[in-house]
Amino acid sequence: MSEDGPVVALEMKQVGKRFPGTIAVDSVDFEVYAGEVHALVGENGAGKSTLMKMLAGSFNDYTGEILINGEKVDLHTPSMAMKHGVGMIYQELSLADPISIGENIVAGHLPRRGVFVDRAALAAEAKRLMSIVGLDLDPDLPIEEISQHEAQLVEIAKVLGTNPSILVMDEPTSALSRDEVERLFAIIGNLRKRGLAIVYISHHLPEVFRIADRVTVMRDGKKVASRDIASLTREEIVQMMVGRSVKEFYSRAERTIGEVRYRVKDLSRWGFFHHVDLEARVGEILGICGLSGAGRSELARVLVGLDPADEGTMELDGTVLSGSGMAYYLAKGIAYLTEDRKSEGLALRLSMEDNILSSIVPRLRRGLRYDKRLGRTTVRDLVRALSIYPTDPAVTLANLSGGNQQKVLLAKWLAGGPRVLILDEPTRGVDIGAKVIIHEAVEKLAGAGNTVILISSDLPELVGLADRVLIMRQGRFVREMSYEQCTEESLLLAANGEESA
Amino acid sequence: MATAEMKPIDVPDARYLRSSRFSRIVNVAGIYGIAVLFIIAGAVLQGLGVINNFMTTRNFLNIIDAVALLGIVAAGMAFVTYSGHYADLSVPTTMALTGIVTVELLHYGFVPAVLAGLAVGLLIGAVNAVVVGRFRANPIIWTLAMSYVTMGVIRLVWVNRQIYPDVQTDNLRTIALFDGIFRLRLFNVVSLPVLLMILIMLAGHFLMTRTVYGAQLKLTGSARRTATFSGVNAERVVGIAFLLAAFTAAVGGLIITSLSRVGAWYNGTGYEFRAVTAVVIGGVTLAGGRGTIIGVIGGAFVIGLMNNIMTLIGIGTFSQDMIRGAIFILVVGINAKSLRSLGRDDA
Numbered sequence A: 001m002s003e004d005g006p007v008v009a010l011e012m013k014q015v016g017k018r019f020p021g022t023i024a025v026d027s028v029d030f031e032v033y034a035g036e037v038h039a040l041v042g043e044n045g046a047g048k049s050t051l052m053k054m055l056a057g058s059f060n061d062y063t064g065e066i067l068i069n070g071e072k073v074d075l076h077t078p079s080m081a082m083k084h085g086v087g088m089i090y091q092e093l094s095l096a097d098p099i100s101i102g103e104n105i106v107a108g109h110l111p112r113r114g115v116f117v118d119r120a121a122l123a124a125e126a127k128r129l130m131s132i133v134g135l136d137l138d139p140d141l142p143i144e145e146i147s148q149h150e151a152q153l154v155e156i157a158k159v160l161g162t163n164p165s166i167l168v169m170d171e172p173t174s175a176l177s178r179d180e181v182e183r184l185f186a187i188i189g190n191l192r193k194r195g196l197a198i199v200y201i202s203h204h205l206p207e208v209f210r211i212a213d214r215v216t217v218m219r220d221g222k223k224v225a226s227r228d229i230a231s232l233t234r235e236e237i238v239q240m241m242v243g244r245s246v247k248e249f250y251s252r253a254e255r256t257i258g259e260v261r262y263r264v265k266d267l268s269r270w271g272f273f274h275h276v277d278l279e280a281r282v283g284e285i286l287g288i289c290g291l292s293g294a295g296r297s298e299l300a301r302v303l304v305g306l307d308p309a310d311e312g313t314m315e316l317d318g319t320v321l322s323g324s325g326m327a328y329y330l331a332k333g334i335a336y337l338t339e340d341r342k343s344e345g346l347a348l349r350l351s352m353e354d355n356i357l358s359s360i361v362p363r364l365r366r367g368l369r370y371d372k373r374l375g376r377t378t379v380r381d382l383v384r385a386l387s388i389y390p391t392d393p394a395v396t397l398a399n400l401s402g403g404n405q406q407k408v409l410l411a412k413w414l415a416g417g418p419r420v421l422i423l424d425e426p427t428r429g430v431d432i433g434a435k436v437i438i439h440e441a442v443e444k445l446a447g448a449g450n451t452v453i454l455i456s457s458d459l460p461e462l463v464g465l466a467d468r469v470l471i472m473r474q475g476r477f478v479r480e481m482s483y484e485q486c487t488e489e490s491l492l493l494a495a496n497g498e499e500s501a
Numbered sequence B: 001m002a003t004a005e006m007k008p009i010d011v012p013d014a015r016y017l018r019s020s021r022f023s024r025i026v027n028v029a030g031i032y033g034i035a036v037l038f039i040i041a042g043a044v045l046q047g048l049g050v051i052n053n054f055m056t057t058r059n060f061l062n063i064i065d066a067v068a069l070l071g072i073v074a075a076g077m078a079f080v081t082y083s084g085h086y087a088d089l090s091v092p093t094t095m096a097l098t099g100i101v102t103v104e105l106l107h108y109g110f111v112p113a114v115l116a117g118l119a120v121g122l123l124i125g126a127v128n129a130v131v132v133g134r135f136r137a138n139p140i141i142w143t144l145a146m147s148y149v150t151m152g153v154i155r156l157v158w159v160n161r162q163i164y165p166d167v168q169t170d171n172l173r174t175i176a177l178f179d180g181i182f183r184l185r186l187f188n189v190v191s192l193p194v195l196l197m198i199l200i201m202l203a204g205h206f207l208m209t210r211t212v213y214g215a216q217l218k219l220t221g222s223a224r225r226t227a228t229f230s231g232v233n234a235e236r237v238v239g240i241a242f243l244l245a246a247f248t249a250a251v252g253g254l255i256i257t258s259l260s261r262v263g264a265w266y267n268g269t270g271y272e273f274r275a276v277t278a279v280v281i282g283g284v285t286l287a288g289g290r291g292t293i294i295g296v297i298g299g300a301f302v303i304g305l306m307n308n309i310m311t312l313i314g315i316g317t318f319s320q321d322m323i324r325g326a327i328f329i330l331v332v333g334i335n336a337k338s339l340r341s342l343g344r345d346d347a
Ligand SMILES: Nc1ncnc2c1ncn2[C@@H]1O[C@H](COP(=O)(O)OP(=O)(O)OP(=O)(O)O)[C@@H](O)[C@H]1O
Pocket: A019, A020, A022, A023, A024, A042, A043, A044, A045, A046, A047, A048, A049, A050, A051, A389, A390, A398, A399, A400, A401, A402, A403, A404, A429, A431, B345, B347
């Protein structure tokens, strides 16, 4: 910040937005300086995304005033927001699949020569923008050929192409591995130096402390406070978020671990993982730890019949699983919660009830008829057990906050009473309180004599929940650790291939 | 485990429930309301002397027969749209081929001929089901290609001939039965096509809303990948939708052939677009997973009335096509807009 005090890049005055039945944002004052990273935190449903969507021009009926660089602006459409220098990076990527990286990045302002697109200029511009985010990819590559992490950086490059003075990132790291997070932070640091005002939404407080200069806490649609990050502790922030003090500690629930439930021998899927052996027992939570790209999700897909194995056998309770297709595995009680809730986990346009019941449709049959009412108590109990908000089963899922969508995803798989549940990043994008609820539900499932396989990049989660952790590296299990051996450090070292003593 | 008290959760949200159910009823009622508006408009135009013969029993019977034919075809088409695959463009040639084959085979008797006609229609549907459902070909391009192939077969085998029942070899009673069956009227009012439409509408509605298949179709149409990740056999679900569209097109082909007493390549021309228009203005969105069969039949009513009034006014066929096209674009545009605002939601 310069000597004559910070330059206010964005000022929102008494802004509000209501949805039928909810006031999502209630008279909030919010200020961001040029050249700062401003974290926005709060519980699931606190109104963070809604506040930022207001800024991005998603609503034409917000109340209050928005000033950008001291000038009052109307942000009623996305293009108005873009014109005033607001760049928004949503958690789910908005890149168009089959077209090239270059076209995606420059989509909004294609360089022309006469009526034709100037391909050389397009490539040069795309390269320039990519270099800001440290990417060196061929602009002609189609988007579908790059990794999710690269796609996210491409998205940032695309937004930078519109010359924003304010950049908003809504949970940008929830799908990234540690290394990738580091790279993203380096880029954010760079952009801060260029004088951008950056708003950063995250549930991951250690990240917030690392990257943010100031923080604003929201609760129930209202602003609690905006402070310098240096003046706060983690506990103080959490207390502001939930309105009371929260003790956070893991205590391992006693579980009796029984027979082998799911046994996998010499399983391979060429190019993804090779000669994998695994035994998951009744009542056990078996953790799988690895960096992204280690083959964890691919293994999960084979374990539930979404992809065929090239070699090896799978046994459930001593019987070989001979069928194929996910429906067969599902009928045997083997379920998979995907890490990609938007495109693989949920149908955002359908109701919460339709989503929760979607994993057990064939069971809700009365004679010829499909009868949702048969699932009504299941839905009600799950909504209550997981504290999903709003509680109305008929609400369209897109209207739920991200964390509540994640809870619905878990509810969907709990609905069927799985005997083996494979969880792939089950607490992505949920707040501290919701994490506790999800963890309790998982422990309860295992405690009731079911098997849980937990794939997670959240090390405290693995350390706290798993009875045993398998370390996966480059498509192979390289080590096994009992929970006594597990610490965040030991897991991290093992996953990176640096053996600890 | 961490301990944290959660906020109370028993907040009643009945408002959501009511509004969604209410708006659904308004949507379905809305399209029938528009149909009623068209009737009133026709009556007013007649009162003003712009058109004649609108408010006559004869005219209403005509309208309702035309609506029945379109409604039947649109009911099957709706399953394809609802599955997220836009439209089956092979419908017109399916109608034509079904009719031609039936007429050609009438000398084997009425029932065998009709069954053979339906079977040929279903065969086209089965090819679409495999290619689009399983191999995931683009539905528009593929069914367009399919319609060209079918038309090619018709032209090759029957050249441009119109196929009449053969009075020399065919049993005259069979011919009379085929020509007359869809003209039968219960109580001198309800024709067989109208009865069939009502039957198909009820069966289709039941299938879409009250069966496991319907629930899986809704999930597949709204989010295909998610459906696959929920254990739904999306290939099969989509395939069945194409079979249903082919079946209703074949039934439509029988009706149109019987009513015109001739099997011909041009029977069914234009029905793909008319049917999709009925589907879309009836409330089934092109993005899939939304709408009802009852709404679609309402859409067929609106189109039937509109066609009738336009013809009575004396608007030419080309202008009529243009007007229908414009309405289609308008409705799709409005839908797309409301969907886009939904799709922008994120975490
Ligand atoms: N389109 C909508 N229609 C109705 N209610 C909505 C809509 N979008 C959000 N809400 C509600 O507004 C409130 C705030 O949601 P918002 O998405 O802003 O929360 P958030 O702070 O981003 O939470 P999370 O951390 O879980 O993503 C929630 O109660 C949510 O259910």
